[in-house]
């Protein structure tokens with residue numbers, strides 16, 4: 001149902017659907033009364049912004065882009081278990097004029113660092129790291145991302161983890177330490193009295209120009225766990241790392257991130273880290289907090305994406321996954337969408353461009369990401385949770401069932417397995433008294449996935465209704481109207497992953513058209529499996545949230 005032509009002017013909007021005092025039973029009987037009635041009209045975003053129109057985060061911003069690099073072989077005699085580790089990176093930064101070595105734009109700028117993962121280290125066979133005459137420039141695989149961030153006022157650094165790359169162990173702590181070492185260097189280049197063992201590669205060009213109160217770390221593959229390691233090992237000294245992101249990370253250390261915004265890209269067709277291990281980092285993040293999960297985290301499941309195509313250098317060396325994989329995305333398109341998402345997440349946290357939070361909620365699509373099957377997983381800090389994987393207290397009826405399953409691949413959490421075999425199936429929960437006032441929340445959210453069961457539709461989305469009852473009134477909403485529940489991705493290796501993605505239903509959907517559900521007193525939540533009449537789902541994290 002299109003209620004409004006797509007708005008294209010950048011800004012903040014609320015969508016109001018005005019109903020009159022008589023409920024419409026068909027489109028033909030729809031009536032308005034020309035006024036906003038808080039208890040029966042639809043307002044998308046009740047006390048926050050409904051939706052926003054923003055520029056494509058892939059677009060360049062207004063700052064001229066300065067370019068440079070630094071390199072000193074064997075700067076670190078030892079780094080953890082390794083010796084003779086280089087200090088090298090390529091950088092892009094906000095500048096007064098574009099070009100190599102130009103002056104930095106006035107002011108202090110936030111700092112972003114990314115570290116590549118494991119790949120070849122030498123273009124010539126038979127060499128060691130010390131003797132290689134033609135090194136693989138792994139760190140030059142994210143140049144457009146660096147340019148985007150620089151043009152939006154961020155100093156963007158891509159670290160060459162050369163000595164930690166190639167036929168070596170995973171070296172995740174060393175890789176994390178290397179990120180922290182580069183932050184030390186940048187502290188020194190901004191303030192020469194700090195970390196005085198470092199050189200200033202640029203003779204004072206960045207003096208006073210690095211805002212060390214705003215740092216974000218990222219990485220790809222082993223680098224994607226290294227960015228998590230950098231956060232976890234950031235104890236003495238403690239840098240102000242505001243956000244952590246990963247592309248297709250490994251997960252060998254089982255780090256449990258505390259309350260720091262985390263974003264992970266999961267390439268559904270990953271032929272290298274085919275376990276999609278980043279889903280486990282996502283699941284554990286925040287679980288160790290005193291109040292568990294009191295943090296914000298985001299992920300995207302990108303159908304058809306491979307491991308290597310997020311790095312232009314790796315993509316040029318070849319793909320890691322069969323070209324016959326479903327929903328195949330050409331390398332340039334995959335790089336574009338990955339860089340758009342990483343730029344969006346980074347800009348939320350380093351330059352305060354909170355508009356892109358909605359992209360991470362799966363609510364904003366841009367030319368750089370359009371036409372691809374990208375499914376969002378999102379956990380909001382502000383939430384009231386009704387179920388986290390244990391369906392105790394949820395009563396099945398009409399032939400439906402609900403049991404608990406631990407760690408369905410690739411997740412590392414308990415989820416509910418919900419099944420139904422006729423259109424009378426339902427699952428009901430009496431809302432605990434302390435959680436009945438949902439009027440300060442925006443959505444009913446859950447994460448869910450179709451299992452591989454043949455009870456699900458042969459193609460396309462699964463669907464069901466979620467009913468809320470309050471004040472003696474009940475209304476059901478089909479969830480696929482808001483977010484699809486697609487078939488699980490058919491990984492080319494035959495791996496039966498089922499990645500749960502987040503469905504967010506606006507709570508005002510339950511009051512519009514005189515439905516009358518009292519959002520400040522919701523006593524019952526019920527899943528009703530009318531159509532399709534059979535199915536099997538994983539369900540987790542049912543909550544009222546922002």
Ligand SMILES: [Ca+2]
Pocket residue numbers: 018019020032033034035036037041
């Ligand atoms: Ca009205």
Ligand SMILES: [Ca+2]
Pocket residue numbers: 073074083084085086129130163
């Ligand atoms: Ca070296």
Ligand SMILES: [Ca+2]
Pocket residue numbers: 388389413414415540541
């Ligand atoms: Ca769970």
